[in-house]
Amino acid sequence: MVLKFYAPQFVGGGIAIVALALAEKQAAFEFVPINMAVKEHKTAEYMAMNPFGQVPAINDDGFAMYESRAICRYLDERFADQGATLVPKAMKERAVVEQAISVESMTFSPPLSKVVGELVVKVRRGLTPDQALADEGLKEISDKLDVYEVILAKHNYLAGDNFTLADLVHYAYAPMLAEKGVDIMTVKERPNVARWWNELMSRPTWVKLKAEGMKSTV
Template sequence: MVLKLYSLALPVGGQGIVALVLAEKQIPFEHIAVDLDAQGHKTPEFLAMHPFGQVPVLDDDGFILYESRAICRYLSEKYSDHGTPLLPKGLKERALVEQAASVEFANFHPAASKVVREVWNKKNSGLPIDQAAVDAGLQELSAKLDVYEVILGKQKFLAGDSFTLADLFHYAYGPLLAEGGVDLMTSKGPNVARWWNELLSRLAWIKLKAEGIKGTAS
């Protein structure tokens, strides 16, 4: 049975990183569009899959999984021999990926999400932007990227010299900063800029951003 991904079609947030793993790993899947405006994520049927009523949700032949990072890890493990290797097999190498992924979740994600909430979410919803919140978020994010600059001065990617899930997780909010008019990812420092430009130039991301999330199962 083909995988089913329940989400919006827009490759942003958690659904964006799941779709990117599917693309990098070249995994066939069926896309089930969820209409949030019609409260499609709050129906009894959907809540039976995701008790918090959020997207994305993965259905792998009856095995239901939610939370985007958990889905990404599951797919990367199950399809380890497909497409781009996103999780190394060595114990120490895997530990470094998990270390970098924890850094993303505990440091980059909270700071970036504060900025994105104002400059992208509110902007697209026509709501007034709280500039004080933007400034506070940018200050926090800038401090985190100062540390990234040091790390990326020693290696090509966040967990070493190979692209892994630790890098991929940054696509959830990173691209939305530029779309909201914030160019911090490419102006903070040469190492961060080199790393980020390399992520944005990956063919799987370029195609996903241009086409949106859509099933690839025949």
């Protein structure tokens, strides 16, 4: 039975990174669209897979999972013999990747979520964003990127010279900033961050995902 991927047809947030992980792993899957407008993510059937009623989720022949980063780790092991290696097997290399993922989730993502909430989510809902709150978040992100600049001066990616899950998780919300005219990821004051981010934005799996959206591969 083929793996099923449940999500809205929207390339962003945790949905984006799971879709990208599937692409990077060259994994065969069936895309099951979830219409959140009619609360398909709150049905008993869906909540049997994800009791929080959130997206995305996967079902791999009866084994259901939720939470995007956990799903990505599972996919990397599930399809270990194909596609890109997202989490190294060597202990110290794996530890560095997990360290960078923790930085993203605990220090980079929170202020980013604040900015996206104001400049993206509120705008889509026809609400007036709180620019002061957005500016506060952007200042926090800028401070984190100053540290990224130091890290990326030493190697090509956040956890070494190979693309890993530590880089992939940054596709969740940061691309939305440029879509709203916020050019914080590629400023000239941080050339190493800009080089890294431009490379991520031109990665073939991401370009294809943005152009085509989620599609079953079986």
